[in-house]
Amino acid sequence: MRQIPKAAKRRLVRLAALLSVQKSEKITSKTIQSLTGWSDSLIRRDILTLGYKGGVSNGYAVKDLYDAICEGLKISEAAGGKKNCCIVGLGRLGTALLEVRLFEGSPFTLIAGFDSNVNRTEILRSTFPLYPASKLETVIAQQNIKFALLAVPESDAQKMAERLVNAGIKGIVNYTAVMLSLPVNIAVENASPVTVLTNLAAECAAGTDTD
Numbered sequence: 001m002r003q004i005p006k007a008a009k010r011r012l013v014r015l016a017a018l019l020s021v022q023k024s025e026k027i028t029s030k031t032i033q034s035l036t037g038w039s040d041s042l043i044r045r046d047i048l049t050l051g052y053k054g055g056v057s058n059g060y061a062v063k064d065l066y067d068a069i070c071e072g073l074k075i076s077e078a079a080g081g082k083k084n085c086c087i088v089g090l091g092r093l094g095t096a097l098l099e100v101r102l103f104e105g106s107p108f109t110l111i112a113g114f115d116s117n118v119n120r121t122e123i124l125r126s127t128f129p130l131y132p133a134s135k136l137e138t139v140i141a142q143q144n145i146k147f148a149l150l151a152v153p154e155s156d157a158q159k160m161a162e163r164l165v166n167a168g169i170k171g172i173v174n175y176t177a178v179m180l181s182l183p184v185n186i187a188v189e190n191a192s193p194v195t196v197l198t199n200l201a202a203e204c205a206a207g208t209d210t211d
Helices: 006-020 029-036 040-048 062-073 092-096 118-123 133-143 154-167 193-206
Strands: 083-088 108-115 130-132 147-150 171-174 187-190
Touching: 006 029, 006 040, 006 062, 029 040, 083 133, 108 118, 108 133, 118 130, 130 133, 133 154, 147 154, 154 171
Parallel strands: 083 108, 083 147, 108 130, 147 171, 171 187
Antiparallel strands: none
């Protein structure tokens, strides 16, 4: 399978979410276009990057296309197994993310939370263990955690991100406004409200889909 561009990966992830709630057995590219706003040619091109050769003229089989996306991107439990995650920073945002139902039906499992304030880890309620930040490296290694949600104060973001990488984390969802400087093999998704809104504004201004 050819290398899938980052923009195409993002669209395919969104398409998988759309397919997961479809009740019909087939879906056409025209229907996908009406639901997403992507052009018909862009949809077909993205799907072709998967090497998927399902029917086009009479629509795609929903389940087959969904499975092809999950397998191609390694985002399903069957394709890549359950992916262990942790939350780092248990302030207001981090506390909100303790709600495990947010991740139901996904291949991700929250299994640990960390905070430099020991009192928070003792007072907050969670269905999974909360640890002082001093135990971060040990727990991540023991629990085979590969993904982290970073919600610490901005002054601590870079240092904490470096600790996560050194502990074995491969992907970070960065809820801070800090642009992290990390090795190129570490995946970072910047998700601060300002960053996300700026990206949306840029997309709206462009008015077209690009790779």
